[in-house]
Amino acid sequence: MKTSSKQLPKRSNAGSGTKAHNENRFIKIGRVRLHSWMNEKLPAADILISEREIVHVANKHNQELASLGMEAFNYVTMIINQSDEVRKDNRDAYFFIVSGARKTDSDLEQCAVVELKIEWMGRKRVYVIKSARPMNWGRLRKIELVCVKPRS
Numbered sequence: 001m002k003t004s005s006k007q008l009p010k011r012s013n014a015g016s017g018t019k020a021h022n023e024n025r026f027i028k029i030g031r032v033r034l035h036s037w038m039n040e041k042l043p044a045a046d047i048l049i050s051e052r053e054i055v056h057v058a059n060k061h062n063q064e065l066a067s068l069g070m071e072a073f074n075y076v077t078m079i080i081n082q083s084d085e086v087r088k089d090n091r092d093a094y095f096f097i098v099s100g101a102r103k104t105d106s107d108l109e110q111c112a113v114v115e116l117k118i119e120w121m122g123r124k125r126v127y128v129i130k131s132a133r134p135m136n137w138g139r140l141r142k143i144e145l146v147c148v149k150p151r152s
Contacts, residue, residue, distance in 0.1 A: 025051050026050050026128070027051070029048070030046070032127065041088070041146045042086055045118065045125045047080060049076055050129075054076070057072040061132070072132070080114060084098055085145060087143040087145055088144050089144070093115050094115070095115055096116065098111060098113075113134065113140070115130045
């Protein structure tokens, strides 16, 4: 998986948590690139986030982000860059997970997760980020594992 170090566009207030100027503007934050044998389960495509979704993450998870000292855009980019595994549920949503070093194998322990859906934009297939949030490990374990260490 290749990621970029893009920043928010200059004329964007998405990082402030207020309504985005352009709700349909998407920002590329990475790309899934895996070996051809893996493309059947995890297709290669760009990873995009809309300004609207950045605002949603900022508003919904402002306490967690403040404790980490991060803005929503940086939080999502960090999860995409450092994901340990990818899982796929029965709604065709992909979960990029940073599980970190778990102290215990408790079902209640939290993991940082970005939820993506594959969509078509014109003639191009892309991953669009739907949500970024902490989730319980117990819930994630029930979702089908697609791959571990997706950047290798």
